[in-house]
Amino acid sequence: MTQVVLALVLGLLFALGTFLVLRRDVVRVVWGVTIISQSANVYLVTMGGLSGTVPILGHGVPGAPGAVTDPLVQALVLTAIVIGFGTTAFALVLTYRVYEEHGTIDLHDLGRAADAEAEADGGVDR
Amino acid sequence: MSVVVVGPLLVALFTAIVTLALRRWGPVQRAASLVGSILYLGVVALLIRDVRADEAGYLVYQLSNWQAPYGISLVADDLAVLMLALTAVVSLLAVVFSARYIDEEGQRLSYHPLYHLMVAGITGSFLTGDIFNLFVWFEVMLMSSYVLVVFYSGPEETRAALHYAFLNLIGSAVMLLAIGGLYATTGTLNMADMAQRLGAPGQYGVDLPAVLGLSALLLSVFALKAGIVPFQFWVPDAYRAAPAPVAAMLAGVVKKVGVYAIIRLYFTVFAAASLPNLSGFGGGGELGFLAFFGPVFFLMALGSVVVGGFGAVARKDLDGLLAYSSIGQVGFIVLPLAVAASVPADSSIRTLGVVAALVYSVNHGIAKSLLFFVSGAIQGAVGSVDFEDLGGLAEREPLLSGTFFVGALALIGIPPLSGFFGKLLVFDAAVQAQSALALGVSLGGAILTIAYFTLAWSRGFWSEPGMAVEGTRADRSLVGVAAVLAVLIVVFGVGFGPLLELAEDAAVAATETQGYIDAVLGGEA
Numbered sequence: 001m002t003q004v005v006l007a008l009v010l011g012l013l014f015a016l017g018t019f020l021v022l023r024r025d026v027v028r029v030v031w032g033v034t035i036i037s038q039s040a041n042v043y044l045v046t047m048g049g050l051s052g053t054v055p056i057l058g059h060g061v062p063g064a065p066g067a068v069t070d071p072l073v074q075a076l077v078l079t080a081i082v083i084g085f086g087t088t089a090f091a092l093v094l095t096y097r098v099y100e101e102h103g104t105i106d107l108h109d110l111g112r113a114a115d116a117e118a119e120a121d122g123g124v125d126r
Numbered sequence: 127m128s129v130v131v132v133g134p135l136l137v138a139l140f141t142a143i144v145t146l147a148l149r150r151w152g153p154v155q156r157a158a159s160l161v162g163s164i165l166y167l168g169v170v171a172l173l174i175r176d177v178r179a180d181e182a183g184y185l186v187y188q189l190s191n192w193q194a195p196y197g198i199s200l201v202a203d204d205l206a207v208l209m210l211a212l213t214a215v216v217s218l219l220a221v222v223f224s225a226r227y228i229d230e231e232g233q234r235l236s237y238h239p240l241y242h243l244m245v246a247g248i249t250g251s252f253l254t255g256d257i258f259n260l261f262v263w264f265e266v267m268l269m270s271s272y273v274l275v276v277f278y279s280g281p282e283e284t285r286a287a288l289h290y291a292f293l294n295l296i297g298s299a300v301m302l303l304a305i306g307g308l309y310a311t312t313g314t315l316n317m318a319d320m321a322q323r324l325g326a327p328g329q330y331g332v333d334l335p336a337v338l339g340l341s342a343l344l345l346s347v348f349a350l351k352a353g354i355v356p357f358q359f360w361v362p363d364a365y366r367a368a369p370a371p372v373a374a375m376l377a378g379v380v381k382k383v384g385v386y387a388i389i390r391l392y393f394t395v396f397a398a399a400s401l402p403n404l405s406g407f408g409g410g411g412e413l414g415f416l417a418f419f420g421p422v423f424f425l426m427a428l429g430s431v432v433v434g435g436f437g438a439v440a441r442k443d444l445d446g447l448l449a450y451s452s453i454g455q456v457g458f459i460v461l462p463l464a465v466a467a468s469v470p471a472d473s474s475i476r477t478l479g480v481v482a483a484l485v486y487s488v489n490h491g492i493a494k495s496l497l498f499f500v501s502g503a504i505q506g507a508v509g510s511v512d513f514e515d516l517g518g519l520a521e522r523e524p525l526l527s528g529t530f531f532v533g534a535l536a537l538i539g540i541p542p543l544s545g546f547f548g549k550l551l552v553f554d555a556a557v558q559a560q561s562a563l564a565l566g567v568s569l570g571g572a573i574l575t576i577a578y579f580t581l582a583w584s585r586g587f588w589s590e591p592g593m594a595v596e597g598t599r600a601d602r603s604l605v606g607v608a609a610v611l612a613v614l615i616v617v618f619g620v621g622f623g624p625l626l627e628l629a630e631d632a633a634v635a636a637t638e639t640q641g642y643i644d645a646v647l648g649g650e651a
Contacts, residue, residue: 021296026288033295040302047310073309076258080302083265087295090272098288101281110285 006046013039026098026105030091037084041077048073130176131187131202131253133169134210137162138246145238152233156225159238163218166245170214174207183635184645186255194646195316199255201646204632206252208484209386211628212491213252215614216378217245220371220495223607227371227502232277244270244375251383255646257305258315260387264301264351268294271380274372275364286367290360297350304344311336317395318646321639324399324415334401338415341396345388345422352384354460355429358453362437365449370502373445377452378495382487385459392419393463393480393636397471420468423460428567430457435574439581444501444511447582448494451575455490455537458548458571459483462555465564471637475559480633481626482551488625489536489548492618496533496611500526503608504586507600513582518591522598526605527587532612534579536619539572544618547626 013035020032048070099105102113141162148155177185187200202210221241228237247267254260272294276287309315311333312323323330324337350357365373396415434454441447466479503526504519505511520527532543539549549572556564618625635641 021292029292033292033299036296037299037302040299040306043303044306047306049310072315073306076306076309079258079262083262083298086269087265087291087298090269091291091295094272094276094284094287094291097276097279098284101279101284110288113281114285 128185142242163221167214195319201255203635208632224371283367286363290364301347307340321398362449366445374495374498378491416467423464427457427461431571438578479555484629486548493536499608500530503604507598513585516586517589520587529608529612542619
């Protein structure tokens with residue numbers, strides 16, 4: 001049951017993240033990327049299996065000693081969360097810097113500025 | 127158990143900390159940065175000597191003495207040390223270049239700590255034997271490189287960094303997904319352990335089709351890091367925005383981390399597995415994992431050569447041309463890998479293909495860094511790298527132009543430069559595998575390479591001198607750094623034997639899964 005609920009939640013989170021990443025507003029894109037990376041963390045926990053008791057043995061915890069939850073995924077998720085903090089902070093600072101430089105955080109306008117520049121350069125790409 | 131394996135990592139991390147502490151004393155900081163890079167080169171040389179002296183050719187360090195697969199292993203074999211050697215040489219020269227090229231204020235803005243953290247991330251990615259640890263080192267490397275790309279923080283730089291950072295953030299999430307999935311299906315994160323389990327799926331209850339799908343997902347992340355088509359969008363903007371020495375590192379070394387990860391994971395780890403043939407194109411029996419990736423690699427290589435080649439021909443500025451050229455050149459690295467993946471596992475062509483990819487990687491790493499250094503020196507002297515403003519450099523700056531010429535010839539593949547052997551091996555792999563397609567693509571790519579370098583040469587260095595070029599003079603020490611690389615290219619070309627020998631051993635190390643497993647899991651080392 002938990003498995004099904006988590007799968008649904010994961011699907012929803014990924015859909016929401018993808019939706020936000022496709023927005024024009026850079027701040028929403030940051031939100032989208034954050035949600036996607038957080039749902040990757042939830043996915044990691046799910047992958048470790050949800051059955052079993054707490055991974056500490058011999059403290060009168062009910063259940064067979066073999067049936068503990070995998071503690072490794074939780075260590076992995078902790079690492080990933082910390083990295084996620086760092087990257088989110090950087091993404092927000094970068095967004096502010098983009099606003100300072102361009103006066104807009106609309107990706108459409110940023111793209112237009114790039115096109116105009118390329119036109120002036122006579123460049124062909126983009 | 128060999129402590130020297132962690133040496134390069136410690137040196138890079140330590141240098142980053144020292145340069146951060148010395149931020150207020152500019153010249154001292156620069157000296158510390160330089161000393162750190164020289165030490166790094168020294169430790170890597172020591173590591174190479176030890177790996178070469180070891181009879182099996184594997185040095186393994188189990189962190190905190192936790193035996194694999196429970197702890198994190200650092201593995202130095204011929205493949206890893208070859209890549210480390212490239213990193214050490216390019217990063218030392220890039221530091222020398224930066225010391226003159228980046229202005230005073232820029233140097234104070236934590237340029238050197240970031241730079242050495244990036245080197246630490248690269249080193250960790252080459253040495254780690256654990257896929258989650260690989261993710262962590264990737265992040266270390268990427269975080270520093272985001273900041274270095276946005277270093278000048280003008281409009282163009284922030285926009286380029288926005289694309290670069292966001293694409294890589296999404297790439298990281300995808301990498302995490304693939305790693306989580308691999309852990310769930312194989313039950314391990316250690317590469318050697320994973321290879322062992324994939325080799326005996328029945329015994330460990332591994333669901334191979336799921337692993338195949340996840341490894342394909344992982345490939346997209348590595349392709350993004352290596353800037354292989356169809357994941358190349360960020361390359362031209364990011365390389366143009368980054369300061370010249372950083373662009374040299376990005377194109378010369380960071381890109382090779384993606385290539386290394388592809389070789390390590392797909393040729394060492396995933397190659398151990400085989401699937402019932404599901405391709406639907408007939409033919410029964412077992413199909414190696416690599417046989418599935420062969421056509422994928424080929425399409426990526428084809429796309430890279432075409433997009434990079436034509437993109438470079440169309441560019442109107444030197445930096446853009448070099449950036450597109452590096453997309454095209456990475457195609458030449460993936461192409462022999464495609465050939466190597468498509469042939470049967472016991473064939474000698476598989477090793478040959480990997481050798482070709484490695485030799486080409488080293489050649490591209492050195493030559494492309496050289497070209498970015500030249501472009502940086504021109505930018506410093508003329509103030510622009512648009513072909514419109516250039517012209518006549520060959521007359522005004524004979525030494526600088528000469529080094530550019532050597533770098534361009536190396537990428538085109540003229541003997542006796544190192545690039546000749548790289549190209550020769552790529553062609554050789556294609557011919558020996560009797561693949562007309564691969565041969566056609568490499569020929570087409572070679573012609574495109576000649577085309578865009580001819581364009582760059584005639585517009586930038588011959589023709590009438592542009593207004594901006596008159597009376598300028600490039601910084602001698604910057605030119606000197608580029609010239610050192612040019613000499614290296616010639617040295618590697620003339621004395622090709624040792625490099626080939628190391629590349630051949632590296633290719634054997636990459637394709638010998640059993641040796642890797644034994645070295646990492648083989649009890650007390």
